[in-house]
Amino acid sequence: MxxxxxxxxxxxxxxxxxxxxxxxxxxxxxxxxxxxxxxxxxxxxxxxxxxxxxxxxxxxxxxxxxxxxxxxxxxxxxxxHPEGGYVTGVDIGATHLGLLLANLSAQVVHEIEIPFDVCRGPEICLAKVDDLMRELLVRADLKLDDVSAVGVGVPGPVVEQAGAVIGPPIMPGWDHFPIQSHLQNLWNCPIALNNDAELGAVGEWAYGAGRGERHLLYIKVGYGVGAGLLIDGQIYRGATGSAGEIGHITIIDRGPLCTCGNRGCLEALAGGRAIAEQAKHAVRASGHRTQLSSIEPVDSISSLDVASAARLGDLVAQEIITEAGNYLGIAIANLINIVNPGMIVIGGGVAQIGDLFLEPIRRSASERSLEAAVQRLRITAATLGRRSTSMGAVVQALTIALYEKASL
Ligand SMILES: [Zn+2]
Structure with a gap:
């Protein structure tokens, strides 16, 4: 155990x-x-x-x-002992950067989050991450030497031996870029690089909704869609590290074009990008009365705008969210039938609207899952909210720092 x-x-x-x-x-x-x-x-x-x-x-x-x-x-x-040192958890998202500075007992001391487009490429992005790291340390009155290890999450398939992502659909320009060694050289400390959804599973398992659950799936609905698979107490990565890329399960044959080049993927129907695109389409189409029309320019509408409009009772926004939840439920039912998890935690920005999003997911997933697989299954929202991935990164960094200190 x-x-x-x-x-x-x-x-x-x-x-x-x-x-x-x-x-x-x-x-x-x-x-x-x-x-x-x-x-x-x-x-x-x-x-x-x-x-x-x-x-x-x-x-x-x-x-x-x-x-x-x-x-x-x-x-x-x-x-x-909390005062034995510090670690940092870094969440490189498709549209944001988040950093947490934590002590050895995983208490967050300081944090920073800014909007940032990962499409700007690894050099610019990692230089920004470096700036934020140094800003965080100034705020805490610490030096780089005080940081024992750093955990980093990225929204793409991580190949561990390479310390890089390979063929990432929503990280153009990052293919094979040596993220781990680049940061190691910048900060001169050990770096643990992982997929963001995997870290979400680790974070929610350690300190969130899934404490103590040995069979936990974390579904991240951000700009894209990914899953972290915690199976029998271990993160399952597969042969090359890309397990859990459920965003690219085919839901509709010849459906809308996906960032991976295929059509009808889950991500192209239910990811944050897809939700925003459907909202833009609804605003442009005549005859739809929706408060999303008040957002200017139309192109700037985000999935979070759709989520907050849905929460305020906007019917067009609610319909988009319900449909996304329905598609997610289809993919999740397939996962349930294969893996038989005890808990599914839904995270990422859109998931924070709660039951409006979770109910269609639960309904659609349970309709399609075998009774034996759902009898003790709970589908719940991430309790760490926007911090699931960065707390998972803190857990990984602490694993390095604590084991080192304990001479394991
Ligand atoms: Zn795809």
């Missing part, structure tokens, strides 16, 4: 008990007692004491006296 680190099992890790203890402590932010550790991990009190002494010595964990009273004494709870 608690093997999840978002990275493949590392053969260099010798002390697996120490790893289990550290992971149980870091993923129990409310604190855990020595007795709980022994019971949950099936280890002796002596083994726990020896490992905890190691972790206390390097000041990786600390004890606080606030556990339940047993035998007249209040027990001590263990937690990660």
């Amino acid at each position: 608690f093997q999840l680190n978002g990275l493949p099992p590392d053969p260099r890790i010798r002390n697996s008990n120490k790893l289990s203890v550290l992971n149980l402590i870091r993923f129990t932010p409310e604190g855990v007692s020595r007795a709980d550790l022994a019971r949950q991990l099936g280890l002796s009190r002596a083994a726990i004491t020896s490992i905890i002494n190691d972790l206390l010595e390097v000041e990786l964990v600390r004890e606080t006296i606030n556990g339940p009273v047993t035998g007249g004494r209040r027990s001590k709870l263990l937690g990660i």
Whole structure:
């Protein structure tokens, strides 16, 4: 249990008990007692004491006296020592950049988010990310040396060995660009590069809607659509790292053209870009009364505009959102029948309108899924909101920083 680190099992890790203890402590932010550790991990009190002494010595964990009273004494709870260092989580989206600076117990110290078009290419984008990183550090009165590791999420298929994205549909100019080594050279610290939807799954599993769920799918509905597959406590990446690209499942044969070059993909029907395009079309078509008409110029209408109009009761916007939800439900039903998840978390900008979007997804997905697969399934909105991916990136960065400090 608690093997999840978002990275493949590392053969260099010798002390697996120490790893289990550290992971149980870091993923129990409310604190855990020595007795709980022994019971949950099936280890002796002596083994726990020896490992905890190691972790206390390097000041990786600390004890606080606030556990339940047993035998007249209040027990001590263990937690990660927050002041041992810092990490950064970077979310490179199709239309935004977000950075979180967190301490070692994953508490966010500072954050920055700006609109940014990923189509401007890797050099300009990563130079901007570097500016934002330095701004974040100035705000926190820290230096680059204080950052132990950085996790980075990108909206494309990441090939881990290459530290790059390969053939990304919505990241023109980024194909094979060495993102990981570029940032490593800039910041001189370890960089973990992952797909944004995968990180969304990790973030929601660790600190959001999916805490403790071992079979979790995170569906990111941003500009595009992607899925992070957490299967049996491990992120599933497939043979080359591109698993979960559900945005390019064919929904309608010969449907609308997709950014990948095919037609009728889910992303071309239900992604943020598709939602915005349908709204522009509805505004231009005569006879549609909608508050979206008040947005000038028409070309600037975004999926978030459609979402907020829908929330305010605009029928045209609601119809677009419902149809997108219906298509997403079709793709999700296929995933449910294959993977049999316990929870599906819907994230990304549009998902933040909640049930207006979730209800058509739930209805469409459950109509098409086998009864055996949906009996204990929950489909819910991401509770970390816009932070799912950047918190997932923080988790990955912490994995590097904590393991290093624990000499694992
Ligand atoms: Zn496609």
